[in-house]
Amino acid sequence: MNAPLLVGCDFSSSPTRRKPVVLALGHCTGDRVVLSRLERLESLPAFGQWLAQPQAWIGGFDFPFGLPRELVETLGWPLQWRECIAHYAGLTREEIRNTFAAFCDARPVGGKFAHRAFDKRAGSSPSMKWVNPPVAYMLHAALPLLLAAGVHMPGLHDGDPARVALEAYPGLLARELIGNRSYKSDDRARQTPERLIARKDLLHALELGATRLGLRLKLTNAQRDALIADASGDSLDAVLCLVQAAWAARHGAPRYGLPQQFDPLEGWILSA
Secondary structure: OOOOEEEEEEOOOOOOOOOOEEEEEEEEEOOEEEEEEEEEEOOHHHHHHHHHOOOOEEEEEEOOOOOOHHHHHHHOOOOOHHHHHHHHHOOOHHHHHHHHHHHHHOOOOOOOOOOOOOHHHHOOOOOOOOOOOOHHHHHHHHHHHHHHHOEEEOOOEOOEEEEEEEEOOHHHHHHHHHOOOOOOOOOHHHOOHHHHHHHHHHHHHHHHOOOOOOOEEEOOHHHHHHHHHOOOOHHHHHHHHHHHHHHHHHHOOOOOOOOOOOOOOOOOEOOO
């Protein structure tokens, strides 16, 4: 049997040629995660079309798959995941920003945002955050495309079992390997030698398999050079998600490494 196609996705809620959606495609051979290639998609329709293709894959996607239960309950939105996402998709970005800003304004300093149950464990930003990073808009742009494509999201939504989409978070794996060192920036002025060295160290650790996931990344010299050269870190983030997808694939259906119990409204991040 052929090894399943693995996908790691670094997502942009407003993709362009300069800032595309980046897909890292590969497969597992034993404990090695082999990067086959990178694909760049310059629009949301192109991403939706990719998702809908009739091919089997297991993917880790770097955007939230759910909103905090505390937020949803406070706003009086539907408490079932599918209905909640449908309601959320029907809002404009301006409505989202105004609603979430009002929610935060009514809360005390130090506790403005609502969090999902695993945010602290994963070190992830609140999925209601609309700036730095705008993950609320990423959720708003991406999840309707996953639903329209009919993919399977374990624990949240039953879809095509051949196309399995899971929430990944590259920062979780990166911090395990290089601590809190910054390795990327979209701002050219901040694309420093220190961040270049951090990318090199991060890739070296991935290739050594120095993670609790028990997997080693396999790259060609050209791939390694390209990942180091991408100072935005988008390509490297896609590869980090690819490694998390490989971890999920090793665990297999039906849970793909997800815990037995998690909030079916909020979702869960792979390997958190």
